[in-house]
Amino acid sequence: MKTVNLSEVSIRELNQALHDQKAQCTEETWTVLEPKGQHNIACGLDQTLSVDIHGHAGYYCAGMNQKANVTIHGNAGQGVAENMMSGVVRVKGDASQSAGATAHGGLLVVEGNAGARCGISMKGVDIVVKGDVGHMSCFMGQAGNLVVCGDAGDALGDSLYEVKIYVKGSVKSLGADCIEKEMRSEHLAELTDLLKRAGIDEDPTQFKRYGSARGLYNFKVDNASAY
Amino acid sequence: MCGIVGLYLKNKALESKLGELFTPMLIAMTERGPDSAGFAVYGDEVEQDTIKFTLLHESMDYDWGQLADQMAAGLDTQVDWFQNSNVAVFKVKADAASVTDYLAAHAADIKVLSAGKSIEILKEVGLPEKITKKFNLAGMKGSHIIGHTRMATESAVTMQGSHPFSTGEDLCLVHNGSLSNHNRLREELKREGVVFATENDSEVAAGYLTWRLQQGDSLTQALQSALKTLDGFYTFTIGTRNGFAVVRDPIACKPAVMAETDDYVAMASEYQALSTLPGIENARVWEPEPEKIYIWERD
Incomplete structure (x- = not known):
């Protein structure tokens, strides 16, 4: 196991060392100490590494992640796991806004609450939040799943494409073109699997499903006067 | 930003x-x-009857002591003061309006950064x-x-x-x-x-x-x-x-x-x-x- 203390080593040096593992993986397990809210920790990984960050991380932690398993033992700033392609990113505390933004794949687990715009423009990632999510979550979400075990803020799923949203608690309001949908057996099976992969013990039958009404997919001539 | x-x-x-x-x-x-x-x-x-001003002058050599003496005489009151770089904190036994008016009339090149009982602004x-x-x-x-x-x-x-x-x-x-x-x-x-x-x-x-x-x-x-x-x-x-x-x-x-x-x-x-x-x-x-x-x- 390799331990890197960020009060002694720069972010650039840490990230370079992690990137060097792509060509030849010599060290799979990494521990990062004293992150102190610095930005861009463990960004752009592309190897089956396991990275544990002890403390609070700043912006864009584990952004663009591929294959790696990154755990933040603390809170994460804006844009954690943004544009993730694969792998697993787990935040043991809270995540700030835009968690998992535009992410294409992999699994993001937030064990605390996520702030505003969680999963904004997500494109295939699975996001499981144990607590609440803030307003405008899943805005323009295109593909993947968002699971919220707590409550969701205003305008959930506004202008949604094909993300499936599962919420256990209350939804303050639904965004434009987002509606509650029937929870069928295949959805229960999918949600059960998501919760299991996230390691979160919740009863899937307690959740409601939300999705796109697909009313914004095509231009409606009735709305022509609005332009 | x-x-x-x-x-x-x-x-x-x-x-x-x-x-x-x-x-x-x-x-x-x-x-x-x-x-x-x-x-x-x-x-x-400062005390209830006193007001504190943070004042700035562009010059490091500005004579704050002279201004304090003149203000004390002009307002017929007591002025305590200390200097921090090109800023001075004046504690004047008077109301804020009197001090503001005095500064406007007699020291127009002074900039007031703050006024109050407790606040001091430095920037x-x-x-x-x-x-x-x-x-x-x-x-x-x-x-x-x-x-x-x-x-x-x-x-x-x-x-x-x-x-x-x-x-x-x-x-x-x-x-x-x-x-x-x-x-x-x-x-x-x-x-x-x-x-x-x-x-x-x-x-x-x-x-x-x-x-x-x-x-x-x-x-x-x-x-x-x-x-x-x-x-x-x-x-x-x-x-x-x-x-x-x-x-x-x-x-x-x-x-x-x-x-x-x-x-x-x-x-x-x-x-x-x-x-x-x-x-x-x-x-x-x-x-x-x-x-x-x-x-x-x-x-």
């Missing part, structure tokens, strides 16, 4: 260390605001580290302090455009964001008697709060009205003589993070600025919610 920071001490035993705790917080926000920086420190409160163009050294922030004592590092967007990099802004006695505001209805609101507030020194949008927010407080609002009520009236995006940290508040607009696109222990409440644009506080590892750290008013006040 801009960075804002605030520290409110719950434990009075820490008051002698306020500046020492706050200095690294302000410097940590250099990346967010390298153009100018400033802070408002609350402490060293300057340049890197935050330079400013903390210039005014020896690390040696300052007090109950609470708010600060700002500016990346100028809406107006030029000048002393006038530097935060914090104070538009009323002991009230001060720092702002990360941009207001879109400040021009019209400034005109409305001028008609209500609020005086503005700059064209800056953040000063309008401070002026609005001053006006609401003058109308009898509590700080909470004033901030509730501000949420309805101010259009734009903002994270504000506000200081009053005995209070400290944080509020974000409904969209909350400007960052903020808070931390609380038994000893203090702290806020910053980014967690990096909180990482040097004692006991931060075990502090409650959270992101303030949009439209929610967070407020701490002393009795």
Whole structure:
């Protein structure tokens, strides 16, 4: 196991060392100490590494992640796991806004609450939040799943494409073109699997499903006067 | 961009260390605001019949002693003062209006940075580290302090455009964001008697709060009205003589993070600025919610 203390080593040096593992993986397990809210920790990984960050991380932690398993033992700033392609990113505390933004794949687990715009423009990632999510979550979400075990803020799923949203608690309001949908057996099976992969013990039958009404997919001539 | 920071001490035993705790917080926000920086420190409160002014003159060699003597004679009162770099703090046994009028008539080249019972504002163009050294922030004592590092967007990099802004006695505001209805609101507030020194949008927010407080609002009520009236995006940290508040607009696109222990409440644009506080590892750290008013006040 390799331990890197960020009060002694720069972010650039840490990230370079992690990137060097792509060509030849010599060290799979990494521990990062004293992150102190610095930005861009463990960004752009592309190897089956396991990275544990002890403390609070700043912006864009584990952004663009591929294959790696990154755990933040603390809170994460804006844009954690943004544009993730694969792998697993787990935040043991809270995540700030835009968690998992535009992410294409992999699994993001937030064990605390996520702030505003969680999963904004997500494109295939699975996001499981144990607590609440803030307003405008899943805005323009295109593909993947968002699971919220707590409550969701205003305008959930506004202008949604094909993300499936599962919420256990209350939804303050639904965004434009987002509606509650029937929870069928295949959805229960999918949600059960998501919760299991996230390691979160919740009863899937307690959740409601939300999705796109697909009313914004095509231009409606009735709305022509609005332009 | 801009960075804002605030520290409110719950434990009075820490008051002698306020500046020492706050200095690294302000410097940590250099990346967010390298153009100018400033802070408002609350402490060293004057008696009921006295008013405290923070005054600035461009020259380091300005004769503050002479001004103090002349003011004491002119207003027939007592003036205590001390100098910190090119700034002086005057404690005058008089009301604020008399001192303001005297300065306008006899020392027009003096700029008033703050007035009140407790507040002292210090600000300057340049890197935050330079400013903390210039005014020896690390040696300052007090109950609470708010600060700002500016990346100028809406107006030029000048002393006038530097935060914090104070538009009323002991009230001060720092702002990360941009207001879109400040021009019209400034005109409305001028008609209500609020005086503005700059064209800056953040000063309008401070002026609005001053006006609401003058109308009898509590700080909470004033901030509730501000949420309805101010259009734009903002994270504000506000200081009053005995209070400290944080509020974000409904969209909350400007960052903020808070931390609380038994000893203090702290806020910053980014967690990096909180990482040097004692006991931060075990502090409650959270992101303030949009439209929610967070407020701490002393009795």
